Amino acid sequence: MxxxxxxxxxxxxxxxxxxxxxxxxxxxxxxxxxxxxxxxxxxxxxxxxxxxxxxxxxxxxxxxxxxxxxxxxxxxxxxxxxxxxxxxxxxxxxxxxxxxxxxxxxxxxxxxxxxxxxxxxxxxxxxxxxxxxxxxxxxxxxxxxxxxxxxxxxLLLNDNLWWGTIMLAYQSRPLDPEIVGEGWREAWLKRVENLPFFPALWLEHQxxxxxxxxxxxxxxxxxxxxxxxxxxxxxxxxxxxxxxxxxxxxxxxxxxxxxxxxxxxxxxxxxxxxxxxxxxxxxxxxxxxxxxxxxxxxxDLRAYINDSVAPTGTRTDSPGRWVGEANWPSASIAHKLFQLGGDHGLHPGSAPAGMLTICSPQSHGKAGGEWMGTGCVGEHPTDQRLDDGSALVFDSLVQTESFDVLGAPVLKLRLASDKPVAQVSVRLSDVRPDGTVTRVSYQVLNLTHRDSHEQPEALVPGQFYDVVVKLNDCGHRFAAGHAIRVAIGTSYWPMVWPSPELATLTIDTANCSLSLPVRKADAAEVQLPPPAHGPATPITQLDPGTVRRWSSQDHVVGTTTYVTEGIGGLFGEGILRFDDIGTELSHSLKRELTIADNDPTSAEYVLTQSYEMGREGWRIRIDTVTKMRSDRDTFYLTGELSVEENGLLRAERNWDQSFPRDLM
Structure with missing residues (x-):
């Protein structure tokens, strides 16, 4: 039609x-x-x-x-x-x-x-x-x-600053003269003049x-x-x-x-x-x-059950199958319980008790991938062994039968902290026969929010608390010949901002368990149709751009820096021209997150961004630099923004704000 x-x-x-x-x-x-x-x-x-x-x-x-x-x-x-x-x-x-x-x-x-x-x-x-x-x-x-x-x-996601920075560029883009006519420039500059400092709006409410x-x-x-x-x-x-x-x-x-x-x-x-x-x-x-x-x-729910895959940062396909749950919550899902043991085991029955401690390096989390996948190269979690070395690890025996997990795994912990503000990160992983480890699900928790996000309460150092960590929902098949791993850490950088002090957690394994939502083996499978699309708009890719991700460790000063850099296209799309309106777009952004393993207050985050758009005779450039750091009591945010039209500076904005840390 x-x-x-x-x-x-x-x-x-x-x-x-x-x-x-x-x-x-x-x-x-x-x-x-x-x-x-x-x-x-x-x-x-x-x-x-x-x-x-x-x-x-x-x-x-x-x-x-x-x-x-x-x-x-x-x-x-x-x-x-x-x-x-x-x-x-x-x-x-x-x-x-x-x-x-x-x-x-x-x-x-x-x-x-x-x-x-x-x-x-x-x-x-x-x-x-x-x-x-x-x-x-x-x-x-x-x-x-x-x-x-x-x-x-x-906990504060570091993507709060990332997304707030992107929004500064997005909302500084001009109105198109071909649509609104001669008043476009005045309306554009007014928009820039009234631009809120987005990441600060959200940091104010912790x-x-x-x-x-x-x-x-x-x-x-x-x-x-x-x-x-x-x-x-x-x-x-x-x-x-x-x-x-x-x-x-x-x-x-x-x-x-x-x-x-x-x-x-x-x-x-x-x-x-x-x-x-x-x-x-x-x-x-x-x-x-x-x-x-x-x-x-x-x-009620049609869901994809992922098969186990090698832990690579770039993945374009996921082997697996579609299943259907007639009702949700589903009667076809039962909970399989494992006890955490003082021997670092995950036991389907009773387990030896033990008191285990963990104080992760602040760079723990380097293998975590992006909080939000967008189809970019390198965004998936990589081999979890990189982070397992700085966490408490609990392994099951090799599984003799395959089974599917669908829903939210739950980890119950009894723990104590030596600091009033502390965090815990939890990862559920699939240990493959070749020894590589693929993350299946994870969660982080500010332990002052253990009972309420509305009314957090400081921890009493040395006092034990019963804490429930509900991991992210997942659909995954643990295959026969694979093992199950739970890893517990005290940081998850560069995904979340660190706690104000270096904290050590003590885990009482006698009161710790993992519950997996296991789906019945004979439950229904379903089929979904292949993709279809309407007519595509004509687009020319002028330059493929590049997307890079890397981390480096300075062995003299003890800092780790995690960098992502997209040049030309923020999500790997490159520099584009929409041919029917003649408009070209280029969006570049570099993130640099640095932290010292023994000092959470050393955390620093810098984002450098440029956005260019326009056509013959009408060229716009937007540049931003945003930064974040903190000490034990305060978050500090700064931002700079400039906009140019045909190479002429049209407006500048600067922000410098701070916010007390609210048990975070």
Whole structure:
């Protein structure tokens, strides 16, 4: 089916603000349901390469697909002061009402998105706009504190600074003169003048307070009454929310978890990618057109069980198979218990008791890979033996039978710390017959948050506490001939910021156990269709760019530096030109994280970034440098930003902020 694409339309808001949108319609003039994607990443040139094959596919299948830039982003009017504000939701309610009233819409609207768009899909659904009939939420969360890019287990993620720095560049991009006309420069410079220092906004809130509760739909799942299809990926960082949504929502809901990173499943890496767009159309046909597509006869959860793979940093495919759980929580999953032993064993029965201590070097975690996989080279966890040498390690015997794990492993620990603020990192790994070790799941926990993220409490040095660590959900087959490993450390750099003091933990193994969610061997398998796409937008790769990752150790001063560097394309896409609008994009960023093994206050993080965009006669360059360090009591953040037009400096911004450490 041929489609019609309108490059830009204005959607008026009640306060006079206009939001920019790109519209994909079927070729005929029939009234059809609409599918909305509402994000801040620039429909014109930011997500263009992804939008056309996806929204074009929906238009080919009888839907009006509309891609809207949020207030203050892209060519939309106004100011974006932060993520997930009430204003963002209020605007979405007006957008949905506007869509439903258009002559090309039959009044039924669905909302979909991944990451930011997955978040606000849940949040807007909780506001119950009348025309919204169903949503698809991909790589999102019901809890903005526990499962977003800012904090994990009550610890500060170093990606808080990374993402905040990227947002400085993203939101400093100019409005396109071809869309908005002569006023583009004035609006652009005003946008830069009002730009918030994003990483500082999020560092100010170090516990689960009202800031994070806003937009966390877990506060009241009953607010959502429309059907929900939730999508996750094992290499993504938001997947823990998928089982929680299945369990917490009372509305019709289904879920798919694949082997992918933070990429829509029709393009999913590592593969296999699936026909997500066909699955989405089945969902929309059922809930927006009233067709019986059989989608509600599918299992509650369709999940990919990964086979064991060698621990390599770059992986494009994951061997394994798809399985289906008719209901979630699933009656086909039982818990297999192992006792931690003072002999460093994982025992299916009783185990010898022991008191074991651990104080990991602060660089422990070098083999952890990225918090969020995005399909880049080198992002996966590497051989865990690199980190196992600085952790307490507990091994099972070699398994005589294969079994599948699906869900969240749980480690119960009884421990004491010699410092009032300390952290624990836990890894579950697959020890392969050749001795290599592949990480299956992991989790970190700020031990002052052991009972509550809302009201953390300092540890009493020397006092023993019972602590439960729920690891990330996973789908993995432990094969016969392999062993199971649990590793416990006191740091996880460069993923999380270190505690203020070097802490030693004492583990009472007599009260420590691992519970694995083991799936019945004869439970059902399922099939999903192969990928399909709509017409692609014409793109020329002008330069392939490079992505590099390395770590180095200075044996004189005792520091370890971990570096990632993307030149030309942040996620490995290289320097691109969107041929039909003539716009070229180049995005480079270098991360340098340095720490001394014996001093957590030595941690330093520096990000250097450049973003270039434009076409003949109109060239924009954005440069940023952000830095973070801390002492025992305070976090320190600085930032510099400059923007140029055709080689002329147009604006500069500088930030220098500090925040007391709140038991972190």
């Amino acid at each position: 041929t489609i019609r694409i309108t490059e830009h339309i204005w959607i008026p808001m009640s306060d006079g603000t206009r939001l920019g949108a790109r519209l994909f319609l079927p070729a005929d003039d029939a009234k059809v349901p609409a599918v909305l994607e509402y994000i801040p990443y620039r429909k014109r040139d930011g997500t263009r390469g992804r939008d056309e094959p996806m929204h074009g596919f929906f238009a080919e299948n009888g839907y009006a697909a509309i891609r809207v830039d949020m207030r203050g982003t892209g060519e939309s009017d106004g100011h974006m002061a932060d993520e997930y504000l009430k204003q963002e939701q209020d605007d979405a309610l007006e957008v949905i009402a506007w869509i439903a009233a258009q002559p090309w819409c039959d009044g039924n609207v669905g909302m979909m998105g991944k990451s930011w768009g997955g978040f606000n899909g849940l949040q807007v659904a909780a506001r119950r706009p009348p025309a919204l009939k169903a949503i698809i939420t991909a790589y999102s969360t019901d809890n903005r504190y526990t499962d977003d890019i800012h904090y994990m287990g009550g 516990r689960y307070d009202s800031y994070w509760k806003h937009g966390s739909v877990c506060e009241d799942f009953s607010d959502i009454e429309v059907p929900v299809l939730a999508i996750g990926g094992w290499v993504d960082s938001y997947t823990n929310a998928v089982p929680r949504l299945l369990e917490g929502l009372k509305t019709p809901r289904k879920a798919i978890i694949g082997p992918w990173g933070h990429i829509y499943p029709q393009d999913g890496v590592p593969g296999p990618a699936i026909g997500f767009l066909q699955e989405a159309v089945r969902w929309w046909d059922h809930w927006l057109k009233g067709k019986d597509t059989g989608v509600m006869n599918e299992p």
